[in-house]
Amino acid sequence: xxxxxxxxxxxxxxxxxxxxxxxxxxxxxxxxxxxxxxxxxxxxxxxxxxxxxxxxxxxxxxxxxxxxxxxxxxxxxxxxxxxxxxxxxxxxxxxxxxxxxxxxxxxxxxxxxxxxxxxxxxxxxxxxxxxxxxxxxxxxxxxxxxxxxxxxxxxxxxxxxxxxxxxxxxxxxxxxxxxxxxxxxxxxxxxxxxxxxxxxxxxxxxxxxxxxxxxxxxxxxxxxxxxxxxxxxxxxxxxxxxxxxxxxxxx
Amino acid sequence: xxxxxxxxxxxxxxxxxxxxxxxxxxxxxxxxxxxxxxxxxxxxxxxxxxxxxxxxxxxxxxxxxxxxxxxxxxxxxxxxxxxxxxxxxxxxxxxxxxxxxxxxxxxxxxxxxxxxxxxxxxxxxxxxxxxxxxxxxxxxxxxxxxxxxxxxxxxxxxxxxxxxxxxxxxxxxxxxxxxxxxxxxxxxxxxxxxxxxx
Numbered sequence: 001x002x003x004x005x006x007x008x009x010x011x012x013x014x015x016x017x018x019x020x021x022x023x024x025x026x027x028x029x030x031x032x033x034x035x036x037x038x039x040x041x042x043x044x045x046x047x048x049x050x051x052x053x054x055x056x057x058x059x060x061x062x063x064x065x066x067x068x069x070x071x072x073x074x075x076x077x078x079x080x081x082x083x084x085x086x087x088x089x090x091x092x093x094x095x096x097x098x099x100x101x102x103x104x105x106x107x108x109x110x111x112x113x114x115x116x117x118x119x120x121x122x123x124x125x126x127x128x129x130x131x132x133x134x135x136x137x138x139x140x141x142x143x144x145x146x147x148x149x150x151x152x153x154x155x156x157x158x159x160x161x162x163x164x165x166x167x168x169x170x171x172x173x174x175x176x177x178x179x180x181x182x183x184x185x186x187x188x189x190x191x192x193x194x195x196x197x198x199x200x201x202x203x204x205x206x207x208x209x210x211x212x213x214x215x216x217x218x219x220x221x222x223x224x225x226x227x228x229x230x231x232x233x234x235x236x237x238x239x240x241x242x243x244x245x246x247x248x249x250x251x
Numbered sequence: 252x253x254x255x256x257x258x259x260x261x262x263x264x265x266x267x268x269x270x271x272x273x274x275x276x277x278x279x280x281x282x283x284x285x286x287x288x289x290x291x292x293x294x295x296x297x298x299x300x301x302x303x304x305x306x307x308x309x310x311x312x313x314x315x316x317x318x319x320x321x322x323x324x325x326x327x328x329x330x331x332x333x334x335x336x337x338x339x340x341x342x343x344x345x346x347x348x349x350x351x352x353x354x355x356x357x358x359x360x361x362x363x364x365x366x367x368x369x370x371x372x373x374x375x376x377x378x379x380x381x382x383x384x385x386x387x388x389x390x391x392x393x394x395x396x397x398x399x400x401x402x403x404x405x406x407x408x409x410x411x412x413x414x415x416x417x418x419x420x421x422x423x424x425x426x427x428x429x430x431x432x433x434x435x436x437x438x439x440x441x442x443x444x445x446x447x448x449x
Contacts, residue, residue, distance in 0.1 A: 002369045002409055003388065040433070045368055045390075071268050076390060076431045096264045098431065120261055121298035123364055123392045166364060166392075197362045220362060250368040250388040 003248045004214045005045035005221035006235060007199060008228040010035055012051050012081075014058045015065060019226045029229040033068050039228065040073040042235040045250060047073060048101065048169070048223060051081030052144060063095050070096020078126055084108075086115050093120060101126040101169055104142035107149055107156075110163060117164025126199070127165040129157060132173040138186060145173050153186070154193060161194050168194065169223065171201040179205025179227070187217035199223050207233060207241040214247050253277040253444050254289030256316070256329075258306040261297035262430065266326065269430035269437060275444050283315045291321055291444060296328030297428075300352065300395065301340025303328050317345050323422045324443050330417065330424030331397060339395045348402050348419050352395045355410060364394040365409040371427065375404040377418060378448045379425075379439055387435045389415070389427035397426065 010017045010032050017029040029035070036047055049069065051062045059082045066079055079092050080101025089100050106113045106127060116125050130145045131138045131153040138153035157168050170190060172183035182203045191198045197220035200213045204224035213219045227233045242249045255266055257279045270277050270293075277293075278285060286292055294316065296303055307313050316323070325333050332344045337352035344352070355363050368388040373380055389407075396413035399406060407415035407426065417424045423443065429436040 002365065002367050002391075005367050043433075070264065071271065074269060074272065074431060074433050074437055076392075076428075093261060094264060096268055098262070098265060118299075122394070123297065123366070124261065167366065195357060195360075195362055196364070197366050220367065 001248045003045070003250045004219070004242070005199075006210070006239060006249075007046045007048055007221050007223040008035075008039045008044050008235070009048040009050060009201065009223050009225045011225060012049060012062070012065065013053050015061050017229065018052070019229060029226070032065055033072060035229065036069045037072045039235060040075050043239055043250070044075060044235055046076040046078065046221070048078045048080065050101065051079070053082065063091060066092055066095040066097050080126070080128055085112070086119055089116055089120060089124075093124065099124045099126050099166070101128045103128040103130065106160065107140065107142045107151070110159065113160055113163040113165055117166070122164045122166035125165050126167045126169050127160040128169040128171065129153065129160075130171045130173055141173060154190060157190055157194060161196050165196060167197045167199055167220075169199040169201060172203060175203030176201070177226070178203055181205065181209045182213040182217055182219070182222070184212050184217035187213065187219050191218035191220075197221065207238050210238060210242060211245050211247060214242070252289055253291050253293060254286050255279045255293045255295060256286065256312065257281040258303070258310055258312065260295040260303065260306075260328070262295050262326065262428065265428070265430045266293060266295045269440055270444065273437060273441050273444065281310045281312060283311070286312075286315055286319065289321060292319055292323045293443075294323055294325040294329035294332070296326060296330070296332060298328060299339060300328055300331055300337040300344070301342045303332060304342055304344060307332070313345060317347060320421060322443065322448050325422070325424040326430070327393060327426060327428055330426055331395060333417070333422055333424045334397060337395060347422050348400065348417060348424075350398055350400050352397055354395050359410045361410045364392055365396075366392045368432075369407050369409060369427075371405050371407055371415045373405050375418075377404050377416075378446045379404075379416065379423060379442050381442045381446060382438050383435060383442070389429065389432040389436060391427045393426060397424070
């Protein structure tokens with residue numbers, strides 16, 4: 001039986017893992033290569049690596065890091081952040097990434113999604129969407145959650161599926177960093193509407209939140225960062241809990 | 252020496268990393284002589300089947316691969332290309348096994364691609380299964396599948412029951428990404444590259 005995936009996310013800035021609350025107040029969370037190895041050994045189902053470096057110079061360090069992580073780990077590995085063209089995708093895949101995650105760049109130029117899917121296949125394209133609730137609708141944000149686009153979340157997710165996205169990584173900015181649970185209602189809605197897998201992100205604080213995201217939220221994967229980095233919830237303990245809660249999970 | 256077929260398949264680096272972790276030496280090549288001379292051959296693959304067949308043709312490798320006599324392991328699209336045809340791009344493939352690769356039924360309500368860790372049910376004994384328990388989890392990512400057939404030695408279920416692993420003579424094909432399937436995947440690769448199979 002296909003299992004639900006637990007995905008630790010490493011936000012990387014200038015070679016270090018960092019974590020903020022509501023996209024700001026970054027604090028150091030350790031060496032990305034060490035963390036990646038630890039998570040793979042603990043039974044993480046995949047790994048996501050987001051480069052949140054601010055400058056082009058800092059971003060050049062990502063290739064070396066991707067190569068070192070890919071040498072170490074034997075689980076699927078997604079890299080995102082600062083990807084604006086097919087050539088960067090090629091370079092990251094060459095260094096050992098299995099998938100790339102794209103966010104702002106496809107909002108600026110949606111055709112990029114189709115170009116990547118055509119060149120490397122949908123399986124390697126994760127479209128990341130940051131959104132927040134505004135009144136009775138959800139609006140897509142770009143540039144690390146700093147710019148509102150006014151685009152409707154569900155319209156956008158559907159458009160990305162049509163253009164060849166293999167997965168959607170949806171982060172609720174309202175929930176991110178709060179540890180109060182995932183945006184299960186919206187996730188459930190999105191999961192029913194789309195026929196590609198949904199990775200839920202933003203809000204994980206307890207083991208119960210993961211159970212909810214897979215049952216109520218109908219998500220295919222749950223992604224979190226700080227609760228794993230700071231050992232609040234060790235991955236083996238979380239997976240054991242989900243297994244006992246009858247969620248299909250790989251132990 | 253292990254040879255990995257070089258035709259710009261997307262998961263080549265991952266396969267190389269996996270072999271490095273097993274401390275196995277290999278050569279990445281599209282040279283027909285080197286491929287024929289290799290002790291074993293790994294045929295990686297990810298992405299679109301039609302694009303992959305084109306890449307093989309451009310490098311004049313289709314006949315070479317078909318005629319290999321040493322153990323050959325096709326991974327994901329590498330496995331699918333061993334079939335007669337694929338619905339992906341509606342193309343003719345290598346025809347090592349007499350089956351057509353089919354698309355998962357979108358109308359079934361299943362999420363496509365089939366992506367994630369799923370259980371592999373062993374159907375037939377094989378050297379590949381040394382130290383691997385029945386119903387172990389492997390990582391899959393694919394939208395097309397190889398149906399069950401006589402050559403199926405392990406199956407997986409995602410809506411359809413399909414071939415997770417096939418074997419015909421010296422050709423093995425695995426749908427899952429052993430190079431990305433944690434410890435159990437490494438064991439499978441080690442069984443192929445280090446095992447005494449002929």
